[in-house]
Every structure is written in structure tokens, then in C-alpha cells.
Amino acid sequence: MCEANVYMENEKGDLTLLLDSVDKVIPSEEAIYIENIFGERKNVVAKIKEMQLVEHKIILQSLK
Amino acid sequence: MCEANVYMENEKGDLTLLLDSVDKVIPSEEAIYIENIFGERKNVVAKIKEMQLVEHKIILQSLK
Known part of the structure; x- marks a missing residue:
């Protein structure tokens, strides 16, 4: 499967996982x-x- | 591999392939x-x- 993990980046450049196995992005x-x-x-x-x-x-x- | 095909949609909703096997989108x-x-x-x-x-x-x- 080809989903992606969606991360939020803060001002320092650190990544926090927001949602895994994402299919749709609109x-x-x-x-x-x-x-x-x-x-x-x-x-x-x-x-x-x-x-x-x-x-x-x-x-x-x-x-x- | 988990690349995607990138399509351009026109006003009628028809899709044209722009680039296949895309890895990076910025x-x-x-x-x-x-x-x-x-x-x-x-x-x-x-x-x-x-x-x-x-x-x-x-x-x-x-x-x-």
C-alpha cells in the first residue's frame, strides 16, 4: 500500500506525527x-x- | 515503490498526465x-x- 504519514513541522523544524497511513489529501x-x-x-x-x-x-x- | 502520477485537470474535468512516478512535490x-x-x-x-x-x-x- 502507498499511503503516507502526515507530519506537522514546528518553527524549530521538529516533526510531529499528525496521522499515519493517509490516503487522501484535499x-x-x-x-x-x-x-x-x-x-x-x-x-x-x-x-x-x-x-x-x-x-x-x-x-x-x-x-x- | 510508492510514487504517484501527477495529472493536470482542465475546466471540463479531463485529466492529462503531467509526470509519472513522482516522488517529491514541493x-x-x-x-x-x-x-x-x-x-x-x-x-x-x-x-x-x-x-x-x-x-x-x-x-x-x-x-x-
């Missing part, structure tokens, strides 16, 4: 909707910093 | 940088509409 004006293969869903006020799909890694940065 | 203010596992790189003036990682699909929408 950005909107205000937030990013993420949903994993287990049906867990989150709306995150953030922007996408970088995706490294081979590493199964999506890094978000908070907008707050 | 959005910036003006464009989205994509790079595949073969080292092919593109800068696309677009926004991310949706990612379906299990389907290996990233859909962009043109901003032009």
Missing part, C-alpha cells in the same frame, strides 16, 4: 483535509511544505 | 515543483486539487 482555502485508510479524518489549518512519497512522508506547516 | 507561492524517481523535474503553475495516494494519483488544477 487542500482548501482555509485548511487541509486528510483521511487515512482506516477512515480517520482531520482538518488541519496548515500548508503543505513538502511531500516525499517514496519515503511515505508529507510535511505540513501550521498557519496559526 | 509547493511554493508561485508554482509547484515536482520531481520523479528518474530525476525528471517540472515547475507547474497550479494548485493541488486532490491527492489519492492509494490510487497513486495527484490532481493539479492550472492557475493560468
Whole structure:
């Protein structure tokens, strides 16, 4: 399977796991909707910093 | 391997393949940088509409 783990990066560059095994990522004006293969869903006020799909890694940065 | 194919969606909703086997996706203010596992790189003036990682699909929408 080819899901990715979604991390939030803080100002220091440290990563915190937000949701694992993410399948769907849908950005909107205000937030990013993420949903994993287990049906867990989150709306995150953030922007996408970088995706490294081979590493199964999506890094978000908070907008707050 | 867990790369994705990146498609551009037009106004009618039709998808055109932009780059296959994409590993890295890095959005910036003006464009989205994509790079595949073969080292092919593109800068696309677009926004991310949706990612379906299990389907290996990233859909962009043109901003032009």
C-alpha cells in the first residue's frame, strides 16, 4: 500500500506525527483535509511544505 | 515503490498526465515543483486539487 504519514513541522523544524497511513489529501482555502485508510479524518489549518512519497512522508506547516 | 502520477485537470474535468512516478512535490507561492524517481523535474503553475495516494494519483488544477 502507498499511503503516507502526515507530519506537522514546528518553527524549530521538529516533526510531529499528525496521522499515519493517509490516503487522501484535499487542500482548501482555509485548511487541509486528510483521511487515512482506516477512515480517520482531520482538518488541519496548515500548508503543505513538502511531500516525499517514496519515503511515505508529507510535511505540513501550521498557519496559526 | 510508492510514487504517484501527477495529472493536470482542465475546466471540463479531463485529466492529462503531467509526470509519472513522482516522488517529491514541493509547493511554493508561485508554482509547484515536482520531481520523479528518474530525476525528471517540472515547475507547474497550479494548485493541488486532490491527492489519492492509494490510487497513486495527484490532481493539479492550472492557475493560468
